[in-house]
Amino acid sequence: MTAATNLSALQAPGMTRAVQRHAHPSADFDAKLARTQALLQRAAADCAPVTQASSLGAEDVVITHIINALALDIPVFVLDTGALHPETLALLERTRATSRAPVTVYRPVQEAVVQFVAREGQNAMYRSIDLRKACCGIRKMEPLARALKGEKAWITGLRREQSAARAEVPAIDTGEARTKFNPLSDWTWGDVWHYIATRDVDYNALHDQFYPSIGCAPCTRAISLGEDFRAGRWWWETSDLKECGLHVKTTEGAPA
Numbered sequence: 001m002t003a004a005t006n007l008s009a010l011q012a013p014g015m016t017r018a019v020q021r022h023a024h025p026s027a028d029f030d031a032k033l034a035r036t037q038a039l040l041q042r043a044a045a046d047c048a049p050v051t052q053a054s055s056l057g058a059e060d061v062v063i064t065h066i067i068n069a070l071a072l073d074i075p076v077f078v079l080d081t082g083a084l085h086p087e088t089l090a091l092l093e094r095t096r097a098t099s100r101a102p103v104t105v106y107r108p109v110q111e112a113v114v115q116f117v118a119r120e121g122q123n124a125m126y127r128s129i130d131l132r133k134a135c136c137g138i139r140k141m142e143p144l145a146r147a148l149k150g151e152k153a154w155i156t157g158l159r160r161e162q163s164a165a166r167a168e169v170p171a172i173d174t175g176e177a178r179t180k181f182n183p184l185s186d187w188t189w190g191d192v193w194h195y196i197a198t199r200d201v202d203y204n205a206l207h208d209q210f211y212p213s214i215g216c217a218p219c220t221r222a223i224s225l226g227e228d229f230r231a232g233r234w235w236w237e238t239s240d241l242k243e244c245g246l247h248v249k250t251t252e253g254a255p256a
């Protein structure tokens with residue numbers, strides 16, 4: 001049973017689900033999908049070991065679905081920061097139960113989390129950007145380094161349309177220590193939801209509550225009509241470059 005099915009009974013009358021609101025494909029959707037499939041096949045054939053980083057957001061469930069549909073040898077990993085929404089954790093369990101590709105969960109070092117919270121408090125991320133980045137470092141970046149250890153390449157759901165900081169995202173990024181494939185780089189939000197709608201892909205129930213971008217619960221809110229795609233991430237910060245570090249490069253080209 002999909003999240004869409006689960007939620008159907010909970011929708012207020014007249015409220016449309018994300019899959020109904022957004023599924024409007026580009027005129028060249030079929031060609032984009034064919035390029036994405038070819039790119040993933042190339043990643044599996046030429047760049048093994050390669051893995052998909054999934055936040056369990058809409059883009060990532062599409063990529064996992066294509067990996068499974070093509071029976072590609074690309075395992076998936078999820079960073080469970082210990083601060084995810086219940087909806088995301090529920091989708092994680094469903095994905096682990098149904099995915100052909102193995103799904104591995106990486107969690108932060110508990111001791112580091114306990115010490116950080118004891119020292120700075122549960123809501124330290126709201127006090128300064130440095131504290132927010134320190135929290136991301138413990139809960140995301142350190143587990144990410146473990147997840148990518150030994151991998152030749154990784155696959156992300158980055159799209160150029162998501163933010164100004166991602167406007168130049170290439171389909172294949174060789175500017176880091178390992179190759180990064182961004183197979184949906186030229187997809188629109190409508191393309192993503194068209195794929196979900198036409199393949200009946202299970203998706204994160206938060207999308208039905210106006211969360212276009214999925215992150216940790218304390219740092220992600222729903223957006224309003226007209227707000228930017230990533231306006232709900234670290235919304236109290238004013239920087240245009242709101243990233244947790246996973247996709248930020250240093251001047252040397254390595255992940256920050």
Ligand code: SF4
Nearest residue numbers: 125135136139216219
């Ligand atoms: S997104 Fe928020 S809760 Fe999650 S790791 Fe970063 S600062 Fe911590």
